[in-house]
Amino acid sequence: xYAKSGAIRINGTPVPPPDDPRVSLLDLxxxxxxxxxxxxxxxxxxxGACTVxxxxxxxxxxxxxxxxxxxxxxxxxxxxxxxDGLHPxxxxxxxxxxxxxxxxxxxxxxxAIGMAGELERGVPSHVTSDLSAKRIxxxxxxxxxxxxxxxxxxGAHNGIVSAIAQTHRAGQLxxxxxxxxxxxxx
Amino acid sequence: MKPFTYARAGDVAEALxxxxxxxxxxxxxxxxxxxxxxxxIEQPTALVDVTGLSSDIKRLRGGGLLIGAAVRNxxxxxxxxxxxxxxxxxxAVVAGASGQIRNMATVGGNMLQRTRCAYFYDAGGSRxxxxxxxxxxxxxxxxxxxxxxxxxxSACVATHPSDMCVALAALDAVVHLDGPGGARKVPLTxxxxxxxxxxxxxxxxxxxxxxxxxxxxxxxWARRSTYRKVRDRASxxxxxxxxxxxxxxxxxxxxxxxxxxxxxxxxxxxAHEAETALIGGxxxxxxxxxxxxxxxxxxxxxxxxxxxxxxxxxxITAVLSELAGGTR
Ligand SMILES: Cc1cc2nc3c(=O)[nH]c(=O)nc-3n(C[C@H](O)[C@H](O)[C@H](O)COP(=O)(O)OP(=O)(O)OC[C@H]3O[C@@H](n4cnc5c(N)ncnc54)[C@H](O)[C@@H]3O)c2cc1C
Ligand code: FES
Ligand code: FES
Numbered sequence: 220x221y222a223k224s225g226a227i228r229i230n231g232t233p234v235p236p237p238d239d240p241r242v243s244l245l246d247l248x249x250x251x252x253x254x255x256x257x258x259x260x261x262x263x264x265x266x267g268a269c270t271v272x273x274x275x276x277x278x279x280x281x282x283x284x285x286x287x288x289x290x291x292x293x294x295x296x297x298x299x300x301x302x303d304g305l306h307p308x309x310x311x312x313x314x315x316x317x318x319x320x321x322x323x324x325x326x327x328x329x330x331a332i333g334m335a336g337e338l339e340r341g342v343p344s345h346v347t348s349d350l351s352a353k354r355i356x357x358x359x360x361x362x363x364x365x366x367x368x369x370x371x372x373x374g375a376h377n378g379i380v381s382a383i384a385q386t387h388r389a390g391q392l393x394x395x396x397x398x399x400x401x402x403x404x405x
Numbered sequence: 406m407k408p409f410t411y412a413r414a415g416d417v418a419e420a421l422x423x424x425x426x427x428x429x430x431x432x433x434x435x436x437x438x439x440x441x442x443x444x445x446i447e448q449p450t451a452l453v454d455v456t457g458l459s460s461d462i463k464r465l466r467g468g469g470l471l472i473g474a475a476v477r478n479x480x481x482x483x484x485x486x487x488x489x490x491x492x493x494x495x496x497a498v499v500a501g502a503s504g505q506i507r508n509m510a511t512v513g514g515n516m517l518q519r520t521r522c523a524y525f526y527d528a529g530g531s532r533x534x535x536x537x538x539x540x541x542x543x544x545x546x547x548x549x550x551x552x553x554x555x556x557x558x559s560a561c562v563a564t565h566p567s568d569m570c571v572a573l574a575a576l577d578a579v580v581h582l583d584g585p586g587g588a589r590k591v592p593l594t595x596x597x598x599x600x601x602x603x604x605x606x607x608x609x610x611x612x613x614x615x616x617x618x619x620x621x622x623x624x625x626w627a628r629r630s631t632y633r634k635v636r637d638r639a640s641x642x643x644x645x646x647x648x649x650x651x652x653x654x655x656x657x658x659x660x661x662x663x664x665x666x667x668x669x670x671x672x673x674x675x676a677h678e679a680e681t682a683l684i685g686g687x688x689x690x691x692x693x694x695x696x697x698x699x700x701x702x703x704x705x706x707x708x709x710x711x712x713x714x715x716x717x718x719x720x721i722t723a724v725l726s727e728l729a730g731g732t733r
Contacts, residue, residue: 240411240452243439263440270505276479279505282436286411287454334504342483345499345640350488367640368503 225289229254230298236286244288245269245280248295256296256325260370267369270326270333271295275394277333279368296325299332307391308332311382319373327369331383334365335392357387413454417583417617423453424613425585431455431615433475433514436506441519446528446536456511459618462487468623471581474513474616478569479504481512491621493630493649497572500634503641513616516570516580516596517608520563520671521643522552534560538605550709551645554701554717555670561604562707564668565597566643571667572632574675575649577622584614593619597672604671626653626661633724634667635716644668646717652728654688662725664700669717676700679721688729690722697721 226233227244229252237247245262248254248271260268262281269281272294299306308328311317318324338357343350346364355361362380371379386392414420424431428450432438441447459473462484470486481487482498502510524531524543532541544552544562552562570593578593597608610616630651636642647667653660662683664676679700686692697718704714 240409241442262443264436264502264506267503267505276508277505278509279436279503282434282439282506283509284411284432284435284439284452287413287432287435287456330505333508337479337504340483342479342504343488343495343499344504345496347499350492350495364640365504368505 227285227288227291227293229293230295236289240284240286242285243281244271244283244285244293247285248280254295254297258322258325260322260326265370266323266326267330268323268326270330270369272329272333272394275333275336277330294329296329299328307389308382308386311386312379315382315385316375316378317382318371318375318378323369323371323373323375327366327371327379330366330369331386332392332394334383335387336394337365339393357384359384362387408450410451411454412451413457415457417458417615420453420455420458420615421583421585421613423451424615426451429453429613431513433511434477434506434509435514436502436510437514437518444526444528446519446526455513455615465620465623468625470621472512472619472621474511474618476512478502478507478510478512478515481569482507489628491572491576491624491627491630493575493627493632493651494569494572494621496632497568497634497647497649500632500644500647501568512569512619515567516573516593516616516619517610518567519607521566522563523548525563534600535563535604535607538603542604545707548709549707551643551668552707552710553670554704554706554710554713555666555674556599557671557705558600558602558604560602561600561671563600563604563671565670565672567673568632568634568644568647568667570597570673571647571665572649573619573621574665574673575630575651575663576624576627577663579620579622580616581618581620582610582614583617584611586611588617590620594673594675600671607671624651624663627651627663629653629728630663631724631728633720633727635720646713646720648717648720648724650721650724650728652688652725654729657688659683659686659688659692664721664725666700666717666721669704669713676721678702683725688725690726693722693725693729694718696725 258268260266430449432452460475463471482495488495531543573593634647649665651663666674679696682696
């Protein structure tokens with residue numbers, strides 16, 4: 220049994236866990252590290268604005284206690300762009316008008332990348348009709364259902380959906396292509 | 406600042422030792438507990454992280470599965486055998502919360518998540534017998550559209566919010582516990598309590614008892630099973646009513662059936678009345694409707710939730726008809 224050990228890797232940099240175990244990963248990012256890309260909407264798991272990737276899986280950082288994430292690899296919106304420019308999904312959000320105020324956007328983008336990884340791993344969704352299928356197509360229904368944990372109060376959903384669909388079709392959405400973009404950034 | 410500690414348990418013995426300390430509480434994904442701590446509804450002084458305990462799904466000899474308490478909801482829904490042998494469970498899990506939350510939530514935490522009753526959550530302004538035993542319940546005379554119609558009491562009309570548990574109730578799942586008094590097993594249908602005079606006592610667990618796993622006994626015909634959730638919007642909302650069912654039909658006759666309801670009671674509601682009415686009888690829409698009505702006979706509507714009686718009746722009928730249709 221140990222109180223807390225090791226660091227949390229955040230965008231490639233080891234960060235010691237907070238002294239107070241009640242600090243959320245979201246507050247660690249924003250308040251302690253000054254990484255303001257990740258947004259706080261509801262602070263209760265309901266809006267998805269605080270979505271980040273942990274070992275390539277999407278989570279809501281507002282309900283995550285930072286101490287629970289030592290030894291893990293956290294990636295936020297702040298680290299998605301590489302030296303060669305924006306992540307393909309970021310670019311697609313601009314091209315498809317995937318935002319107005321932009322507050323939900325970092326969460327939408329991280330969530331979509333995590334979502335693509337789930338699709339590759341065969342994770343079913345509420346609208347998946349055949350649970351025994353080996354491959355699940357990202358239909359419009361699948362995309363909307365899988366992204367339903369991310370709300371947009373500006374109502375930019377149509378642009379969001381088309382940006383994600385296009386990036387996915389181009390094979391540039393999965394955590395693997397995102398990792399490549401990150402590596403290039405280092 | 407009040408002293409507060411966090412420790413990660415490496416095994417069950419460590420978890421139990423730390424969990425026995427006064428003020429200690431286990432934490433899984435934290436998706437319910439962290440929220441309730443922020444609302445001051447839960448006030449632990451020590452957290453014991455149990456996400457490092459068993460996160461395996463093992464096949465049991467003689468059939469069935471043993472699902473570790475630390476298995477994440479996403480992994481449970483994705484597991485090949487769960488998807489193909491017990492689709493109702495996979496479907497129930499993905500009907501709940503969001504992709505992000507399912508990646509965090511554990512099986513153990515899902516079972517012990519607390520009600521979403523708005524009066525329970527309103528620690529500053531409302532009376533609630535769960536939060537403050539004996540205080541009274543503002544939901545009974547309040548806005549109670551989402552509240553219970555079965556098994557409620559004059560002390561509490563809250564519902565249990567879990568989708569996963571409704572499927573587990575239908576599948577005869579057995580919860581494995583460990584505690585200071587030793588290990589024991591409890592059927593999922595007996596894990597949660599009805600509110601009675603003590604709605605603050607929500608389960609049969611002792612204070613520091615730990616859920617170590619949940620067992621799915623072999624139920625080969627549950628391959629024909631499904632989950633239907635009716636809610637206010639198409640996704641990302643708690644159930645108004647949900648139905649988990651498995652059906653075995655041969656030659657137009659119901660050989661066996663399991664039905665459980667969500668969103669209607671303080672616990673996942675196993676529909677024994679309906680099951681008894683159906684077994685050995687014809688697999689017709691009419692029989693399904695009659696059985697559903699038999700189950701809902703005991704329903705007691707509140708001011709705003711009378712619609713749930715007809716909604717549950719129709720949803721049971723529709724789900725059984727869907728499952729029966731698939732046998733032809
Ligand atoms: C916005 C939102 C929407 C949601 N929508 C749905 C929905 O539609 N359907 C649904 O079913 N759920 C829904 N949920 C609830 C979600 O499913 C639960 O919060 C989650 O399953 C809890 O799991 P956890 O591991 O995070 O539990 P935690 O929050 O870590 O713990 C919950 C409780 O379980 C106890 N505990 C945890 N593990 C153990 C163990 N092994 N032994 C003993 N005690 C233990 C903890 O002490 C705590 O009391 C929603 C949640 C949010 C935030
Ligand atoms: S801020 Fe985390 S989900 Fe809304
Ligand atoms: S762009 Fe404003 S909330 Fe989505």
